[in-house]
Amino acid sequence: MNAKYALLVVGLVVLLLGCTQQLSTPSEITKYVCADGSVVSSSSSCPTVQSGGSIAQSQPITLETELAVCSDMPEFQSASLEDVCIMGLAGKHENSSLCKKVGSNQRTNCYALIAEISNDAEVCSNAGTQKDQCYDQYARNTKDVSACDKISDINNRDSCYNGLAGTLADPALCNKIRSISQKDSCYWNIASRLGDSSYCNMITNSNQMQNCLSNSGSGQPSGQSTPVRQESYK
Numbered sequence: 001m002n003a004k005y006a007l008l009v010v011g012l013v014v015l016l017l018g019c020t021q022q023l024s025t026p027s028e029i030t031k032y033v034c035a036d037g038s039v040v041s042s043s044s045s046c047p048t049v050q051s052g053g054s055i056a057q058s059q060p061i062t063l064e065t066e067l068a069v070c071s072d073m074p075e076f077q078s079a080s081l082e083d084v085c086i087m088g089l090a091g092k093h094e095n096s097s098l099c100k101k102v103g104s105n106q107r108t109n110c111y112a113l114i115a116e117i118s119n120d121a122e123v124c125s126n127a128g129t130q131k132d133q134c135y136d137q138y139a140r141n142t143k144d145v146s147a148c149d150k151i152s153d154i155n156n157r158d159s160c161y162n163g164l165a166g167t168l169a170d171p172a173l174c175n176k177i178r179s180i181s182q183k184d185s186c187y188w189n190i191a192s193r194l195g196d197s198s199y200c201n202m203i204t205n206s207n208q209m210q211n212c213l214s215n216s217g218s219g220q221p222s223g224q225s226t227p228v229r230q231e232s233y234k
Contacts, residue, residue, distance in 0.1 A: 063093065067101075080106070087113060094118050096126045104130075112137040121147040136160045143168060148176075158182040162189075169193050180204055188212050 070085035083102040087110045090098035094117060099110035108127060111134045115123035121144065124134035132151045139147035139160050145168075148160035158177045165173035166189045174186035184203045191199035191212050200212035 063089070063095075086110075090114055091117050096123050099127070108133040108137060112141065116141055121150060124150070132156050139164060140167070145173065154178055155182075162186045165190060166193060171199060174199075174202070184208055 066089055067086070070082050070089065073080070073082040073085055075081065080103060083106045086098055086101050087106065090096065090102075090110055091113050094114055096111060096114050099107055099114070102110050108130045111124055111127040111130070115121055115134065115138045119142075121135060121138050124131045124138060124147075127134040132153050133156075135147045135150045136156060136159070139145065140163055143164065145161070145164055148157055148164065151157040151160055158179045159182065161173045161176045162182050162185060165171065165186050169190065171187070171190045171194075174183055174190060177183040177186055184205050187199045187202045188208060191197055192215070197213050200209055203209040203212055
């Protein structure tokens with residue numbers, strides 16, 4: 001009986017050991033959810049939180065990474081969203097060199113945008129053959145007459161003065177215009193804008209002068225257009 005009892009005890013112990021191994025709890029894997037929502041295996045791997053409560057970037061976003069986002073964007077209603085994206089980055093970083101990456105039809109807008117953001121018309125000097133258009137756009141958008149002075153083409157410079165003279169109601173700008181036709185147009189617009197016929201007398205073309213004198217107090221003549229010659233940029 002003792003031998004049988006001993007064998008029974010040994011068998012029971014072996015059975016219990018096997019069950020214990022099968023029922024043992026598997027090793028747990030601890031995970032942490034960081035403040036930015038990321039899940040890591042160690043709390044030390046979470047991004048550090050700055051004093052203001054914002055999460056510091058472990059790897060700062062580079063300009064190359066931002067440009068990669070713009071790459072291969074589609075066109076929408078004949079407009080390149082890639083160009084729009086790059087122009088946004090150029091304005092964000094005030095980096096005029098990025099304007100070289102956009103299409104030629106948007107390059108003037110790009111340089112003028114940065115010039116306005118940085119309040120520096122000299123940015124337009126980087127626009128190459130389109131710098132006159134850039135100066136003109138900057139001058140009209142910011143109402144800065146000094147930008148008109150930087151335009152090299154005489155006709156385009158006169159057009160810039162003419163446009164700002166009407167916008168600012170400043171007859172002194174008409175005196176800066178060298179083209180007779182644009183100067184006459186400038187005085188016509190000033191007379192109409194201010195309702196002051198005395199500026200009509202400064203128009204050299206007699207027919208336009210008489211028309212101006214007849215209508216300066218009532219705005220734009222009916223059936224007539226202001227004799228302004230719009231110059232196109234080359």
